[in-house]
Amino acid sequence: MLEEYIRKFPIPHLINQPPWLITQNLSSILVELLAGLDSSYSIQDGIAIHSTARIESGVILKPPVIIAAHCFVGAHSYLRGGVYLADSVTIGPGCEIKASIISSHSAAAHFNFIGDSLIGSYVNMEAGSVIANYHNDRKDKRIIIYYEGQKIDTGAEKFGALVGDQSKIGANSVLSPGTVLPPGSIVPRLALIDQSM
Secondary structure (H helix, E strand, C coil), rough: CCCHHHHCCCCCHHHHHHHHHHHHHHHHHHHHHHHCCCCCEEEEEEEECEEEEECCCCCCCCCEEEEECCCCCCCCCCCEEEEEEECEEEEEECCCCCCCCECCCCCEECCCCEECCCCCCCCCCCCEEEEEECCCCCCCCCCCCECCEEEEEEECCCCCEECCCCECCCCCCCCCCEEEEECCECCCCCCCCCCCC
């Protein structure tokens, strides 16, 4: 499932790489991609914004960042650590996105945190939902992924989630580090998803 999921992402460099290595290396991947973007992007100091994208006031973009066609980034959002927004992504006001890829037509409503994650297409995150990327709650910080009876030790201390296409994440819910959501998943409001339990 992990391999199939990765093949769907809009960046060819990602094929056959584990998701936690993708997020760890996302800055260098994006630097390579920046060099190949066409004239429909305005590129300055490691930040590429498509001519049809709309960025509201107060947004902070720390390079490298690629914001593709028809994206919207709401006021006072913060994108850092290597961020790729594919076509028609909506990032609402006050969101923080760190070292993540968000695929086409997905949305983070407002006041969301997405850390070190790969988000599929047509995913919707309601207000205040969080994708945690670090185990502040334990001594051993390594991220372990549990999926379909498999235990995968990523060796990474920072990794958020792999969120399948068309998933819906309810308001004020939390995805713990290492969460894998299959396509079409629904996370209720106020839920905690901790697949290590």
